[in-house]
Amino acid sequence: MTGDPAERISYDVFALADIRHEKYRDLSDAVDQRLAEFRCHRSAHLQDFARAKVRKWEGHGHSRTYVIVTAREDSIDVAGFFTVGMTALNFENAAPSVRKKLMGDVSMSHTGAYSIAELARADDYSSEQLPGATILDEAKGVIKRARAYVAGRFVVVDARVEVFERLYAPAGFKRVDVASPPIGMDDVEFVTACAVVKDW
Template identity: 30%
Template sequence: MKKAVSSFSCEKNLDVEKFIREDAINREKRDLTRTYLIIDQNEFEINNQIDIVAYFSIALKTLIIPQTLSNSKIKKIDGFSKDAKESIVYLIGQLARDDNYSSEAIRGADILARALNIISDIKDKIGGKVVLVECEDKKKIIDFYLENEFERLPEHSENELINEIKEIIELREEITSPIINAINEIIAIHDEKRINDYAKFIKFI
């Protein structure tokens, strides 16, 4: 198993490669995440070898509900209150296919469907109804989740404010006052500890 995990390759997203190689087992032992492997069945049956075709991880997470959402949407996420500020949701934290396998081996939609099936089974036992994914803000990935009936959440209000400040400063590059310098330092700190590096999508199940 260690060989299979260490051999997993995903050059387009090194974070998912790092997760399965370095973090998955530790998070499993700590009961923080469950990671599910999809293996090459033929390779296993013929050569008794485990090759990971794809994998995904599932966890629970507290979703900070964007207050720019409508009252009805906030109430739908929370299940009760339109004034809710946060909600416990199911997080599909990682979802990836090994570079050695194409979409002909397994489509991204099929990997996602397996994750959603497991979450649906958990939901029947303990409740819950919202699935969250966080992904890179890239068109191809965003289109993938939209095509699979996820809806994008608005960006966090703090990020929106920082982005607006950036735009103002860029239009006034000649300003070098101590105040502007201080604001630039705040922006630098924010970018290092960004609240919402990824696009967030939710799906009701």
Template identity: 25%
Template sequence: MIDYVIIPLGEILGKEYVKEKLESAFKKFSCQRERDLEDFLMQKSIAYEKTNYGKTYLFIDENKLVNNNEFIVLAYFTIAQNSLDISTMSKKKKRKILGEYPGRDSLSSIPTYLIGQLGRCDNCSSLDLSGQQILDECYHAISLAARIVGGNMLILECREHMFEKFYQPQGFKKLYDELNEESLFTLFKKINFEEYWNT
């Protein structure tokens, strides 16, 4: 297992001395299985951060940072607020997904937390840093917002193989049975964030 430190991208953007290190680290981040992760980190993460649309958290190799002053991105995730359109859902489906949500049947949308990106660099194995660890750190970050404003619904999009391999065992369910326009499934999960407040 690799020792890591999680650094919010927004906390280091204003520091000029890390600009070149960030660009270099982002270029070295490779994910052959999911090129969207590479593209987002290189092309979009800073813009999302500057517009406050979403927040990106970087898993940095702690030993290389402390001992060699190297900035190595092992993994990252991006989270944002979202509004889920439920206007076309049947009352039965709303009941199944939302449970005892107040005013459920008359709602056209509900607030959610969006996991926009989540992944690990190819140079880092699951033994070094597991998907479970990355997801738990993501839950912890979202729990800080949930502690203040509430909310318990997570939304994300993923490819079919990732649903079966990773997200379904983590308790995520398909919001719709069919793929969307980008050939992705929209998944949801209700979660009690209280268990993450003291971690």
């Protein structure tokens, strides 16, 4: 654990794509090192993504990863991260009341949406030091800025049921479908949930 377990950490948020420039070389190298060591016992999937897959998804252009960086005595640490991308949203299996609440006066069965694909806090930090809601707020901020340029009504997450209930439902997300779990997590129940960006 870093610092007082009850004290919120101070941090900065960086897009991995933005720190690839030569002038940020030291920061970029330190972030890469911390991601390679990222520990998240709550989710082997998120830990593996940070350690082995984040660069592949960045290079492919499927998503953008943002790191939550905090100071350490001798360097920096990655206390958490999130990824934002695009996806398709299927309303066919949503309850009619949920569909109406989300769609309003414009009805369609499929539409494009922003996606928060990964969201994680490192084991070295408590939920008091870095609440999940704080990481989610940072992801929402990125999406709101993107929406100002390219529009977009919805943001989608696929989450374990308990994470949906604890983190996403209080933030205004509505359950719209049952989701397929990531490879290797076949025994865990996932749901697809959706929120309306303009409601934030």
